[in-house]
Amino acid sequence: MPSVAELSSPYENFMLGPRPGPDVCVVCFNFTRGYERCYACSQNEDWLAALAPISYSVGLEQLHRALMGYKRLGGEVARRLTVELAAVLWRYLAGHEHCVARATGVSAFGLVTTVPSGERGRDSAHPVRHIVGDLVGPTRERHERLLRRSELEVPPRTFDVGKFEAVRALDGEPVLLIDDTWTTGASAQSAAAALRRAGAGPVSAVVIGRHLNREWHENDTRLRGIARPFDWERCALCATSGP
């Protein structure tokens, strides 16, 4: 039986841990030039209490490949990538879910859910739900499918409070929202909006990869400045409070 540690460890060779700082978006950890929020986060409504990207996912690099491949490639290769990504998420939550809870101002999350696919047809068997609902020990007991894609026509990568709808009413419970990739945040913010409007308490999100293109702006220089290998002991939300 493969263990979380041995399946996740090889990823530390290419994972890049986001850290808060000057010229880093306070919402999504995108690199900015002197702004508190990146362009996308200044355009979208912010419904999240906190966001924890586990790693940057750089276009055409290995984590990006894994995050695309586990959904697209099918067969044994996709199954292996799925289990590896589940191990990464498991290890992150085991070490740092309390950081997310603290940043949210709650003691713990009793409910965990995933961002549905933006495309209605793919919503019924979304791979990230398999990871959160079946594979990851720390989430499977708390996982509930709380959201579905609404009938509303929403262009891809566009924030819309009506994009998703809750399947039941909520009663002030804090919710941990999980997705594989954050690009503009439109999906996760739309999902958080739907949960809040259904009565949820604070909603925070964990994503495996915060997508970036290396060739844009100063991204390459900024990414080169990140300490390697990836450090499982620190995360985007705990880095400022540690020794």
Next chain:
Amino acid sequence: MASALDTAALVVLLRRGRRSPQAYAELVEEAGSAVSVLERDELQRSLFDLDPDLDATVSEIEAWEARGIQLVGVLDPRYPRNLLAVHDRPPLLFVAGSLAPEDARSIAVIGSRRASAEGIAAAKEIAEHLVEHGYSVISGLAAGIDTSAHRAALARGGRTVAVIGTGLLHSYPPQNAELQKLIATEGAVASQFWPQAPPSRRSFPMRNAVMSGISLGTVIVEASLTSGSRIQARLALAQGRPVFLLEALLEQEWAQELATRAGTHVVKAPREITATVERLTAAEPLSA
């Protein structure tokens, strides 16, 4: 099998395109066709000379096929599945012989060109063990360790695949031309380079990424400080693939450093390699 026209479009893209091979691999996968990526790219320039180019390329591909060279692009079902999962996959492989779906269960066995007698024997023992356990043996057709691994796999009636650093119309080293033919008959010889491409400084490290990407893991049998095997170890780890170092390598400082990296396993016996790969790839629930 991808259509002849789509394969020709991929060839034209790679020859004329201004993006990296990896970027084209991704664009073609996303679009589901090389023709549509080519049309999109060419629209920004002039489209009028595209058709004769494609026709000429279809003929060129037929001429390669007549010499026993198959073109296998990322959309082709014959493209190695493990290789699809890595960031540095080439958009197009040239193949002599035939890639088989069972080559997905494979391990690369590599090492120095100037190998010791112990190294040659260890490579042979590992390759035999792999064949007995149903693995294809992947290697780079170089002198020394690679040759020993390929030959041992063939002698045991196993599958072996050579990933070479030149075009398929070359043999490097020249004395392995005969072995290259034999592997093409029994298994496959694969190259990401144009068939006429000579060996170059850049080509060997590039093929190391492919050798690693095709395999579930890479075993380094014997290597010196300057060996290409070290490059493959680095590339394999960057793909998230395990690297196995034979214990004797730890006499060298670079190997001690490599052994500290996540994903590197120091092994004494061949069965430790297959046991680790079986565990890492087992279709079982994760354990904390």
